[in-house]
Amino acid sequence: MTWQLWQTPSPARRSSIIGLFVLVSLAFVAMPAYAARDEQAETFVNDIASEAIEILGREGFTPQALETKFRALFVGNMDVPRIGVFALGQYARTPTAEQKAEYLTLVEEFIVKVYASRLSDYTDQQFAVLSSQPKGNRGKEVIVSSQIEFTTGRAPVPVEWWLLRTDDGFKVFDVKVLGIWMAQEQRSTFISVIRNNGGNFSALLEHIETQIAQANQDRDVELTEADSAVATETIQ
Structure with a gap:
């Protein structure tokens, strides 16, 4: 009996072999x-x-004391200038040098008040880092996944941190709480304010000032209520 060590496959068989090779290659990719x-x-x-x-x-x-503590914590660990520019979107080149300086000062104040206010809602909690993964392929950004856990039985709150790797270490670029990226949320709001005012950048500055004033007013109300509660307990 003559054995054939190699036999040219038929066109149909050749197509099957090629198809199998492609599928295996795609699976690895x-x-x-x-x-x-x-x-x-x-x-x-x-x-x-x-x-x-x-x-x-x-x-x-x-x-006020909480804001002071959070200011030192946030400003030292967040890339406020980059966040501020990002939040302007296509209007990043709109402000004058003076307006930009005023804007970045207001943004820093605004960030402190927003983050301090939102974090103050989470009391009696613990924090757990779950995982981390690179964002993009340049090695400059990292997403860290975590969650806030409560001793009261309340469901954990997922929190993601978008970090930038700099020469001085990491800086926070954005934080995602309950599915919302906070810097991106402000970007949408800021762009809408400028657009709705015909591209007038001063309108955005006034908007941020109003938000800060409202936050201060809310804080003063909390202080008044706290003082009233203490006075009531003292009388009783």
């Missing part, structure tokens, strides 16, 4: 590349969150 967790990024986030929880857990802090 589609397999996700699981990058190692970024321990430095996770430690950075954990340190910020731990300090925030410590601030919130201190009794006797007035709203």
Whole structure:
């Protein structure tokens, strides 16, 4: 019997072989590349969150004292100038040098009040870092996933941190709470204010000033209510 070591496949068989090869190749391409967790990024986030929880857990802090503590925490660890420029979108080149300087000052104040206000809603909590993964392929950005856990049985609140890797370490660019990226939320609002006012940048400055004034008013109301509660307890 004569054995054929190689036989030219028929056209149909050749097509099947090629098809199988393509499918196997695509399967390997589609397999996700699981990058190692970024321990430095996770430690950075954990340190910020731990300090925030410590601030919130201190009794006797007035709203002003909380703002002062949060200002030092946020401004030192957030890339406020980049956040400010990002929030302007296509209007980033609109302001004059003087307007831009005023805007960045207001944005810093605004960020402190917004974050302090939102975080103050989460009391009696613990913080857990869950994972981290690179964002993009340049190695400059990292997303850290975490959650706020409550001892009261309340469902955990997911929090994601968008970090930028700089020469001086990490900086927070945005924070996602309950599915909403806060900087992107402000970007949408700021762009709408400028657009609805015919591109007038001064309208945005007035808008931010109004928001800050409202936050101060709300804080003063809280102080008044707290003082009234203390006075009532003293009388009783």
